[in-house]
Amino acid sequence: MMERSILEADHEVAGIIGDELDRQQKTLMMIPSENYASRAVMAACGSILTNKYAEGYPYKRYYNGCENYDKLEQLAIDRAKALFGADHANVQPHTGTAANMAAYWALLEPGDSMLAMSVPQGGHLTHGDKVNFSGQRYDCHFYGLDPDTDQLNYDAILDQAKELRPKLIIAGASAYPRIIDFMKFKEIADEVGAYLMADIAHICGLVAAECHPDPVPYCDVVTSTTHKTLRGPRGALALCKEKWAKALDRAVFPGVQAGPLMHIIGAKAVAFNEAQEFGFREYQRQIIRNAQQLARTLQRHDFDLVTGGTDNHLLLVRLTNKNITGKVAADLLEAAGIVVNKNLVPNDPLSAKETSGIRPGTPAITSRKMKEAEMEMIGDWMARVIDNGLNSDGSPNEDVLGAVRAEVEELCEAFPIYQSF
Ligand code: DSN
Numbered sequence: 001m002m003e004r005s006i007l008e009a010d011h012e013v014a015g016i017i018g019d020e021l022d023r024q025q026k027t028l029m030m031i032p033s034e035n036y037a038s039r040a041v042m043a044a045c046g047s048i049l050t051n052k053y054a055e056g057y058p059y060k061r062y063y064n065g066c067e068n069y070d071k072l073e074q075l076a077i078d079r080a081k082a083l084f085g086a087d088h089a090n091v092q093p094h095t096g097t098a099a100n101m102a103a104y105w106a107l108l109e110p111g112d113s114m115l116a117m118s119v120p121q122g123g124h125l126t127h128g129d130k131v132n133f134s135g136q137r138y139d140c141h142f143y144g145l146d147p148d149t150d151q152l153n154y155d156a157i158l159d160q161a162k163e164l165r166p167k168l169i170i171a172g173a174s175a176y177p178r179i180i181d182f183m184k185f186k187e188i189a190d191e192v193g194a195y196l197m198a199d200i201a202h203i204c205g206l207v208a209a210e211c212h213p214d215p216v217p218y219c220d221v222v223t224s225t226t227h228k229t230l231r232g233p234r235g236a237l238a239l240c241k242e243k244w245a246k247a248l249d250r251a252v253f254p255g256v257q258a259g260p261l262m263h264i265i266g267a268k269a270v271a272f273n274e275a276q277e278f279g280f281r282e283y284q285r286q287i288i289r290n291a292q293q294l295a296r297t298l299q300r301h302d303f304d305l306v307t308g309g310t311d312n313h314l315l316l317v318r319l320t321n322k323n324i325t326g327k328v329a330a331d332l333l334e335a336a337g338i339v340v341n342k343n344l345v346p347n348d349p350l351s352a353k354e355t356s357g358i359r360p361g362t363p364a365i366t367s368r369k370m371k372e373a374e375m376e377m378i379g380d381w382m383a384r385v386i387d388n389g390l391n392s393d394g395s396p397n398e399d400v401l402g403a404v405r406a407e408v409e410e411l412c413e414a415f416p417i418y419q420s421f
Pocket of ligand 1: 124
């Protein structure tokens with residue numbers, strides 16, 4: 001039984017994986033929080049490291065037989081610290097949510113106040129939204145964007161912070177196309193005596209490659225996922241100043257999690273190493289150049305970009321002038337082989353299920369080695385689909401969608417992924 005391949009052991013699951021490989025190969029993955037992990041990262045994820053319990057931390061485990069896991073986790077920790085220049089790293093959080101939960105657990109008591117960006121303005125569910133544990137366990141308040149610029153207004157955030165005197169300020173977003181100035185956030189936090197945390201899940205690779213200002217010198221804790229721009233395995237990490245090291249470690253284990261996923265920690269170590277390799281910085285720069293080219297192309301087709309462009313890996317497109325919802329646009333684009341997600345735009349009159357916007361991003365297509373010329377083609381196709389993808393009776397225009405899909409597949413074939421699979 002142990003020696004059978006997945007094809008021999010389970011043709012149903014193997015079949016679905018095969019179909020998914022086909023989908024990933026033949027479509028443009030433009031959800032900005034997704035990426036293609038390397039074969040080396042996936043080799044660690046799919047390795048015998050999955051077979052072991054290793055509760056505790058390196059050289060302080062609750063299980064026997066951990067000698068290799070101690071070395072592995074210490075390697076991942078050392079690589080994370082070196083990559084981000086952090087005093088301390090915890091590489092065990094299974095998800096960004098767990099990392100954030102542990103950060104709050106380390107810094108706050110239940111009922112303490114925090115100030116973060118609201119979800120409708122581009123923040124994240126785990127930054128205090130009322131439907132999330134964070135909003136239920138803590139006293140959460142929100143800053144938004146400047147109504148004139150749709151960008152962070154640090155003076156307004158300072159005024160709000162002075163009024164609220166929160167114990168924690170969170171900097172970080174999941175749908176914000178501009179630079180986040182962590183130094184300004186630190187000034188605000190210092191002025192009101194708050195702790196500062198940054199959640200850099202989206203921009204982690206950009207930060208590691210010095211293509212985005214670095215939060216580490218300014219923050220008490222920095223959390224991130226590892227699978228977005230960083231291109232590692234699906235998982236997370238938390239970095240902190242030395243003074244928080246013990247509290248953070250205790251918060252992750254035994255506070256929030258029990259057994260660590262050692263195969264994923266192995267894959268994180270691989271990813272941290274890849275992020276130090278020659279080529280990673282250029283990859284991150286190209287992500288940004290591609291996003292900016294896509295922005296220019298879409299603007300040529302009269303698309304309204306929130307903030308008028310992008311400094312990072314994603315665009316937020318307000319579709320109001322195109323008379324189409326984010327949901328319908330994303331579904332039409334998917335039918336044409338371009339996979340983006342619908343997204344709320346600032347002050348969106350529609351619900352999160354419909355939305356007035358989409359949030360395309362370039363990390364995964366840049367991993368395929370696509371560049372500015374391809375971004376122009378993709379921008380043209382997006383315009384064709386959104387401008388002409390519906391018939392006058394509201395049904396999908398199969399001719400337009402089919403024609404674009406054929407061109408998308410041709411492009412994907414020219415930029416293959418996982419060729420040896
Ligand atoms: N789901 C992630 C994103 O797409 O931004 C954030 O958790």
